[in-house]
Amino acid sequence: xxxxxxxxxxxxxxxxxxxxxxxxxxxxxxxxxxxxxxxxxxxxxxxxxxxxxxxxxxxxxxxxxxxxxxxxxxxxxxxxxxxxxxxxxxxxxxxxxxxxxxxxxxxxxxxxxxxxxxxxxxxxxxxxxxxxxxxxxxxxxxxxxxxxxxxxxxxxxxxxxxxxxxxxxxxxxxxxxxxxxxxxxxxxxxxxxxxxxxxxxxxxxxxxxxxxxxxxxxxxxxxxxxxxxxxxxxxxxxxxxxxxxxxxxxxxxxxxxxxxxxxxxxxxxxxxxxxxxxxxxxxxxxxxxxxxxxxxxxxxxxxxxx
Amino acid sequence: xxxxxxxxxxxxxxxxxxxxxxxxxxxxxxxxxxxxxxxxxxxxxxxxxxxxxxxxxxxxxxxxxxxxxxxxxxxxxxxxxxxxxxxxxxxxxxxxxxxxxxxxxxxxxxxxxxxxxxxxxxxxxxxxxxxxxxxxxxxxxxxxxxxxxxxxxxxxxxxxxxxxxxxxxxxxxxxxxxxxxxxxxxxxxxxxxxxxxxxxxxxxxxxxxxxxxxxxxxxxxxxxxxxxxxxxxxxxxxxxxxxxxxxxxxxxxxxxxxxxxxxxxxxxxxxxxxxxxxxxxxxxxxxxxxxxxxxxxxxxxxxxxxxxxxxxxxxxxxxxxxxxxxxxxxxxxxxxxxxxxxxxxxxxxxxxxxxxxxxxxxxxxxxxxxxxxxxxxxxxxxxxxxxxxx
Numbered sequence: 001x002x003x004x005x006x007x008x009x010x011x012x013x014x015x016x017x018x019x020x021x022x023x024x025x026x027x028x029x030x031x032x033x034x035x036x037x038x039x040x041x042x043x044x045x046x047x048x049x050x051x052x053x054x055x056x057x058x059x060x061x062x063x064x065x066x067x068x069x070x071x072x073x074x075x076x077x078x079x080x081x082x083x084x085x086x087x088x089x090x091x092x093x094x095x096x097x098x099x100x101x102x103x104x105x106x107x108x109x110x111x112x113x114x115x116x117x118x119x120x121x122x123x124x125x126x127x128x129x130x131x132x133x134x135x136x137x138x139x140x141x142x143x144x145x146x147x148x149x150x151x152x153x154x155x156x157x158x159x160x161x162x163x164x165x166x167x168x169x170x171x172x173x174x175x176x177x178x179x180x181x182x183x184x185x186x187x188x189x190x191x192x193x194x195x196x197x198x199x200x201x202x203x204x205x206x207x208x209x210x211x212x213x214x215x216x217x218x219x220x221x222x223x224x225x226x227x228x229x230x231x232x233x234x235x236x237x238x239x240x241x242x243x244x245x246x247x248x249x250x251x252x253x254x255x256x257x258x259x260x261x262x263x264x265x266x267x268x269x270x271x272x273x274x275x276x277x278x279x280x281x282x283x284x285x286x287x288x289x290x291x292x293x294x295x296x297x298x299x300x301x302x303x304x305x306x
Numbered sequence: 307x308x309x310x311x312x313x314x315x316x317x318x319x320x321x322x323x324x325x326x327x328x329x330x331x332x333x334x335x336x337x338x339x340x341x342x343x344x345x346x347x348x349x350x351x352x353x354x355x356x357x358x359x360x361x362x363x364x365x366x367x368x369x370x371x372x373x374x375x376x377x378x379x380x381x382x383x384x385x386x387x388x389x390x391x392x393x394x395x396x397x398x399x400x401x402x403x404x405x406x407x408x409x410x411x412x413x414x415x416x417x418x419x420x421x422x423x424x425x426x427x428x429x430x431x432x433x434x435x436x437x438x439x440x441x442x443x444x445x446x447x448x449x450x451x452x453x454x455x456x457x458x459x460x461x462x463x464x465x466x467x468x469x470x471x472x473x474x475x476x477x478x479x480x481x482x483x484x485x486x487x488x489x490x491x492x493x494x495x496x497x498x499x500x501x502x503x504x505x506x507x508x509x510x511x512x513x514x515x516x517x518x519x520x521x522x523x524x525x526x527x528x529x530x531x532x533x534x535x536x537x538x539x540x541x542x543x544x545x546x547x548x549x550x551x552x553x554x555x556x557x558x559x560x561x562x563x564x565x566x567x568x569x570x571x572x573x574x575x576x577x578x579x580x581x582x583x584x585x586x587x588x589x590x591x592x593x594x595x596x597x598x599x600x601x602x603x604x605x606x607x608x609x610x611x612x613x614x615x616x617x618x619x620x621x622x623x624x625x626x627x628x629x630x631x632x633x634x635x636x637x638x639x640x641x642x643x644x645x646x647x648x649x650x651x652x653x654x655x656x657x658x659x660x661x662x663x664x665x666x667x668x669x670x671x672x673x674x675x676x677x678x679x680x681x682x683x684x685x686x687x688x689x690x691x692x693x694x695x696x
Contacts, residue, residue, distance in 0.1 A: 035616075084610075085611055
């Protein structure tokens with residue numbers, strides 16, 4: 001656990017000040033489900049059991065499902081949770097939501113719906129709702145004879161490479177969460193999945209995954225203009241950088257400046273947190289993809305000092 | 307609900323006598339101590355008194371005290387001052403368990419090309435003097451090591467550390483915000499060059515602190531502007547805060563004995579009872595020399611935030627060494643540096659007492675914590691395994 005590598009970018013105090021940070025942003029519904037959790041315990045003759053997380057990760061959930069005689073609907077659900085208040089409340093909420101649902105209906109429950117059931121969760125705690133949804137998927141997959149989960153930290157039935165070694169989280173799982181929750185910063189991904197919240201060594205890879213997922217979306221909706229005059233092309237590049245790219249960088253405390261456009265080569269310089277950031281290479285790739293999708297396929301983005 | 311406040315390493319209640327002392331300096335005696343007229347002059351005299359009182363608690367000369375805003379300011383100032391005073395030296399030594407007010411500036415300086423050594427600690431939170439001896443060299447500008455740890459209360463052997471630092475001519479700074487008022491200090495016979503303290507950790511108000519700088523130690527101000535604090539810390543004085551700090555230091559001297567007898571006894575009883583009544587508990591840094599008021603306990607198979615919130619429901623205020631309450635998801639850097647197993651670190655709780663803590667408070671904490679831990683262990687899949695075995 002914890003490979004001790006230091007995250008890029010300047011240090012923020014709260015990363016180290018763990019004793020003096022408090023968070024009392026929970027809704028009454030979260031408090032209620034935390035203080036008086038529903039459906040705590042085991043079902044000895046459960047039809048489906050799903051287990052995710054570990055002691056080392058700081059939270060874990062074991063979910064038990066009992067089906068009716070036709071093996072269609074969930075008649076009972078119970079849980080055991082090790083974790084913070086929102087992990088316990090999310091588990092309690094999930095078991096309440098599951099009762100009476102068919103397995104297919106249950107699989108449609110998203111982590112957002114778990115959070116909504118509780119009147120919302122602080123973003124830092126969204127990973128608790130994701131954990132509930134994950135345990136549910138594991139339980140149903142196992143019941144249906146799906147692939148048996150491997151290593152306990154690895155997101156079960158999620159193929160792919162492990163990205164976050166601290167918490168054992170794979171790229172496929174991260175892409176799914178990024179897509180479903182429309183995440184666009186590495187910090188958000190940490191809040192939702194914990195990935196990157198340990199040593200921080202995988203933050204550049206998380207940024208690359210975000211860029212990849214973002215790259216998927218505009219392709220479906222955006223129509224690329226036809227042949228452009230040089231002037232129009234330059235205008236379009238500027239518009240995309242101003243309206244779509246820079247706001248995303250600002251969210252991470254970064255920025256970029258357009259230095260020059262020569263033919264299809266766009267020269268940019270990174271500013272603020274992006275300057276010297278270890279993942280600026282990925283950011284440049286992301287900018288390139290964005291411009292290729294919106295302007296022309298032959299655009300090349302070059303990072304320059306300036 | 308009456309609060310049972312056991313989080314005094316986070317902040318403390320302002321002593322009534324301190325509040326009475328500072329009260330006139332808002333609406334009545336609001337003069338600027340730098341003014342030439344009598345109205346400012348009377349405030350200046352009171353600030354001098356506060357300086358004498360603060361110096362007395364530290365065993366220092368009054369002119370060695372620079373009032374400032376907080377412990378963080380003192381730490382930043384001390385480190386930067388040493389680097390400016392010795393521009394040819396490019397090495398900083400600190401420890402892995404420092405407060406972020408030291409760790410963050412050091413890590414940011416590392417990004418600017420300074421060589422930073424972070425000394426490790428053992429399982430009980432103790433430093434290795436040999437590791438320090440090996441690290442300090444002619445390139446070392448400053449060694450900044452905390453007097454006592456805020457999370458575990460572990461006290462470092464400051465004088466022995468200072469002696470090693472002096473051999474190579476480096477400056478020695480200590481972040482003593484948790485130590486001042488809890489253990490006796492005497493700068494007159496110390497190896498410390500600079501020492502930071504914070505008012506709100508010793509029953510003064512928030513927003514005031516002081517940096518002790520030994521006479522003869524080169525000093526470069528952080529805040530420049532006017533001539534306040536003999537140009538070593540420009541900016542109009544926080545007059546009421548400084549007066550509060552002076553009074554708080556005077557009282558802290560009087561309460562030192564109480565802190566080391568009555569408060570220590572309450573802490574020891576709390577710890578002993580928790581260990582007696584709850585299985586699978588360890589005291590973080592329990593074998594080391596510690597502050598008399600601090601107790602960091604790790605409860606296996608439970609998570610810290612859940613414990614804190616359930617205690618809060620009963621009016622008990624403590625804090626957690628778990629990371630789940632902050633943006634970060636790993637357990638506290640202090641417990642990690644000590645190698646506390648993750649199973650324990652996630653469920654670590656810090657109780658920190660003060661002169662206001664009563665035996666009844668301790669009784670209540672002991673009474674309430676037992677069922678809380680039991681409840682959370684019953685909820686936990688791991689706790690159940692353990693309870694079934696146990």
